[in-house]
Amino acid sequence: MVNLFSRMIVGITIRMPRWFVRWISRRYVAGPTLDDAVKVMKRLEKEQACFTIDVLGEEISTLGEATFFLEEYQRVIKAIVENNLDANLSIKPTAFGLLIDKEAGMANIESLVKSAEEHDMYVRLDMEDHRVTQDTIQVVIDLHNNGITNVGCVLQGRLFRTIDDIKSVTKELGPAADYRICKGIYLESEDISYTTRAAIITATNDCIDELIVSGAYLAVASHDHPIINHTLKALELAGMGPNKEDVRTNSAKPRKNKGPGYEFQMLLGVRGPLRRKLRKDGHRTRVYIPYGEKWYEYSIRRLRENPTIATQVMKAILMPWSNRP
Ligand code: FDA
Numbered sequence: 001m002v003n004l005f006s007r008m009i010v011g012i013t014i015r016m017p018r019w020f021v022r023w024i025s026r027r028y029v030a031g032p033t034l035d036d037a038v039k040v041m042k043r044l045e046k047e048q049a050c051f052t053i054d055v056l057g058e059e060i061s062t063l064g065e066a067t068f069f070l071e072e073y074q075r076v077i078k079a080i081v082e083n084n085l086d087a088n089l090s091i092k093p094t095a096f097g098l099l100i101d102k103e104a105g106m107a108n109i110e111s112l113v114k115s116a117e118e119h120d121m122y123v124r125l126d127m128e129d130h131r132v133t134q135d136t137i138q139v140v141i142d143l144h145n146n147g148i149t150n151v152g153c154v155l156q157g158r159l160f161r162t163i164d165d166i167k168s169v170t171k172e173l174g175p176a177a178d179y180r181i182c183k184g185i186y187l188e189s190e191d192i193s194y195t196t197r198a199a200i201i202t203a204t205n206d207c208i209d210e211l212i213v214s215g216a217y218l219a220v221a222s223h224d225h226p227i228i229n230h231t232l233k234a235l236e237l238a239g240m241g242p243n244k245e246d247v248r249t250n251s252a253k254p255r256k257n258k259g260p261g262y263e264f265q266m267l268l269g270v271r272g273p274l275r276r277k278l279r280k281d282g283h284r285t286r287v288y289i290p291y292g293e294k295w296y297e298y299s300i301r302r303l304r305e306n307p308t309i310a311t312q313v314m315k316a317i318l319m320p321w322s323n324r325p
Contacts, residue, residue, distance in 0.1 A: 006307035009314055014300055024313060025299040027269035027325050029056070030291040034072075034079055037291035040268065041085050047276050049287045050086035050257060052124060052265070056292030059094040059128075066097045066108050072292075073112050081119055086257055088122040090288065093136050106139055113143060113151045120150070120256050122178075124219075127154035129186040137165060141172055149176050150255075152217070156184025157204025158193045166207060170214040175252035178217035180265060181207050183224075185306050205230040212238050215250030217258060219286070221265040223274060228264070235262060242282025259284030269325045270316075 013021065030037040041051050055072045073089060080087045091112065098105035113123045125136050133156075140153045155162045170177045183200050184193070194200045201224065208231055211218045220231045239247045246254065246261030254260060263284035266275045279285045290298065303310050316323040 003307065006309075006311045009310035010303045010307045013303060013310065018296055021296055021299055024317070025295055027316070028267065028290070029295045029298065030268065030289050032291070032293050032295060034075055034291065037076075037289050038079055038083055038085070040289060040291075041087060041287075042083070044287055045085070048279055049275065049285045051287050051289050052088050052090045053080070054090040054092075054126070054288060054290040055095075056290050056298045057092075057095055057294040059092075059099060060097060061100075063097045063100055063104055066095065066105075069095045070108060070112060074115060077116055077119060077121060080121065087289075088124065088257065089116060090124045090126050092126050092128060093132060093139060094128055098132055098135055098139070102135060105135075106142065109139055110143060110146070110148065113148055117148060117150045122255065122257070123151045124180055125151065125153040127156055127182075127184070130159070130188055130192055133159065133161070137169060141169065144173050144176060152178035152180070154180040154182060154221070155207060156186075156193075157181060157207045158184040158195075158200045159188065160192055160194070160203075162203070162207050163210055166210045166214055166216070170216055175215050175250060177214065178219075178252075178255075179211060180219040180221050181211060182221040183227075185302070185309075187306055201226050205234075209234055212240070212248075212262075215248050215252075217252065217255070218262040219265050220262065221288075223266055223271040228274070228278070231262075231264075271323055272325045 030040040037053060053076050055069060055076065057069065060066060069091070073091065076089060091109070093105060093109060096105050096108040109125070116123050125140060127133065127136055136153050140151055143151050155165060181204065183204050194203050204222070204227055208218065208220060212234055220227065222228060235241050240261050244260055248261060251261055263286055264278050265286045265288060267288045268290065275285050275287070292298070
């Protein structure tokens with residue numbers, strides 16, 4: 001029923017004029033330009049959040065198109081440094097050519113990660129759909145094996161494989177392992193993923209527990225109370241938390257601009273009060289800031305990929321008290 005309703009809203013939204021979609025998406029997308037993103041971050045700096053910046057646009061059809069992302073992310077690095085922002089980069093591996101030519105994609109990502117390294121800046125590889133799960137993880141392992149360690153990827157709790165990925169990748173990377181863990185936005189098939197809300201939450205929480213035990217840096221990306229509450233309890237059990245050193249004997253020394261072994265991450269425009277409450281309680285919070293000319297394509301594709309977002313967006317508009325930016 002909810003699904004049908006969500007699909008109906010998606011059907012209506014994609015027929016609406018661009019200005020309408022922009023009106024809805026401006027809460028979630030900083031704007032078309034890098035200046036817009038900087039302005040949003042300057043505003044949110046007041047709540048002592050830190051940031052990760054995403055240049056909108058994903059899978060490309062020719063390798064030449066990756067040049068745009070390479071150049072734009074160089075501008076982002078420069079803007080972070082010039083504006084003295086506590087921010088790092090989030091990139092989509094397919095925008096760098098990973099699905100067209102693995103080696104060329106890897107070379108593009110490596111060149112960006114090296115540029116970021118010059119400024120002691122971290123690069124997070126967002127996780128896209130199942131076609132690139134293995135290759136995205138492999139890029140991170142290969143870069144670490146080449147001595148480039150300011151890079152990590154995202155893991156999706158809904159995938160069956162993730163719990164084993166945590167064990168095997170952490171074995172390879174040791175304390176340098178650093179993950180963002182989320183439920184996963186792509187609606188994958190039941191052959192490879194959990195598909196009910198309850199099972200996805202349980203699996204994601206299991207991954208969070210495994211990450212804590214493994215000694216990895218843990219970035220929990222969720223706005224969902226059962227995930228956040230579980231994380232808070234699990235951290236407490238592990239002796240971790242605000243103003244405490246990471247007591248795990250198998251973890252790495254804290255990196256510049258990272259929390260004591262963990263942080264919380266949320267999307268721009270979603271559940272601001274919860275984010276501010278976590279910050280007020282002393283936890284490190286990072287806001288995901290998407291910007292770019294492709295805001296329209298991004299918004300429509302996100303809705304198509306996961307129609308339940310449409311219901312959440314409608315709820316945020318119609319019942320603003322339930323979900324303030
Ligand atoms: P859930 O979807 O149940 O949301 C909980 C509540 O939060 C909702 O009830 C609603 O109130 C609010 N909410 C959540 N999303 C909303 C929205 N868009 N609009 C309005 N309200 C909303 N996925 C992936 O596959 N690869 C990736 O690399 C990333 N990266 C990533 C980074 C960051 C910083 C975050 C926060 C999330 C991601 N994700 C992701 C997306 C993630 O997998 C997941 O789809 C979303 O975070 C939504 O899941 P929640 O855990 O928030 O629960």
